Amino acid sequence: MTAAVRPTDPPLEAASPAASAPVASRLGLAGYLVCAGGIVRRELLRFVNQKERFFSALVRPLVWLFIFAAGFRNVLGVSIIPPYETYVLYEVYVTAGLAAMIQLFNGMQSSLSMVYDREVGSMRVLLTSPYPRWSLLLAKLAAGVAVSLVQVYVFLAIARFWEVDVPWLGYLTALPAFVAVGLMLGSIGLFLSSLVRQLENFASVMNFVIFPMFFASSALYPLWRIRESSEALYLICQANPFTHGVELIRHALYGSFEPVACAVVVGTTLLFFLLAVVAYDPGRGIMARRGGPPGEGS
């Protein structure tokens, strides 16, 4: 006990008339927006505090861009495919995929933080909020997207110095695409977080989700190249929602809109968000079934 002031010393009511006054319970939309804002703010604060997380989130795609892409520049020629109007360097091709990779890792990292939140109990704090549970999960998703946007735009800014010249307007037109893809990957992560029992299982998420999604997509190579070697693999890549996320971003960066990709991204988001809401529902989901506090009711 180090505090100089003992809690019983000051007369309580005198110390805090404001604290004891009744407070309007802001259960309406305005209150919810405050709540969602608070959740996003907390996530950003935590992100800023974890410098190594920010650093590694940036280093990963930059290593790909600076080293991998340089090495493969001459091996992987990219013909003229939409949205590019001329031959592009491999670095330019791979940038959209790497931006999506940042979001992929971030989405899964948010799911990791949900598992962590569950273990240390801050999930319980979140769920004491009076707002509907689905709306709290939505705010959590938005918070993850906000963090991923910071990472993506810093990456794009650095990539610009590496001859990846996206049209200036492209940074703006890509914003809705990044938000949509962020929501999609976040909701997949949210759903996974309900399945992952403990933090250690995150390694399997890496192996079974992140890597297959990333490599079986158009992030690193155009799909026609894959089709040349295997029709089956091509179909798998086409079925991978991450491919559509990458293509949505790639087109948006050059001011064009890819309706099929957009539909897949939106549909996947809705599906996984719904599944996550069911999983986190107090009645049906994992929170009630996944054992109880240790020792109770044995």
Next chain:
Amino acid sequence: MTGGGGTIRGGPGPALSVEGVSHRFGAREALSGVSLAVPVGRFVALLGPNGAGKTTLFSIVTRLYHTRQGRVAVFGHNLAREPAQGLARIGVVFQARTLDTDLTVRQNLLYHAALHGLPRRVAMGRVEALLARVGLLDRIDDKIRVLSGGQSRRVEIARSLVHGPSLLLLDEPTVGLDLESRADILATVRALVRDEGISVLWATHIFEELQPDDALVVLHRGRVIADGTAAQVAGGGTLEAAFRRMTALEKAA
């Protein structure tokens, strides 16, 4: 119903009413037909050894789990039908430490205020007043990581009051603290009951924390085995002796 606007304080019925609540985890029965009430403005102790079902009960009352069997109402608001109205009136201190250790005291409290829809400009003054009350105003911009166990507990108590709840639930808040911190926490909470009329459910397994005229509910293996004032339950002897007698009877039965 007060709808979107009403005040948190007050409302019909006891602060908390739990009626016939049972809960299982698979085959394990954690709670069986538990009923208890926290009258408005009273301090009620929920006494039970580890594993008695206290935390499960807290999880149901805070709606982490649905009420499968039975009914839970907060100031008359049935938690199953009006969860928002109920949750808005509850402040909780969980057994586990649930503050963000990388964030400051102020950031933690403002986050919690936001969770209850209190905008920063309204919350700021309340946060400072509450920290003054628990004697930690001078630590407002310190990160949680540098606080002692007793100090972070007091921050958690301040946090649980940010949105002005009328019912405070504390799940073994003194676990792991030294004697002096334990006494501090207990005194703070008793003062809230005395001065503010806040209703409190205090779960504990420490007999010494109770006073003779405290309302007491004894939970053992998911069942309520005694209910009354601490003095009544003790029946002339010590509470601990009475407790051993009752649990021995349970075993024999």
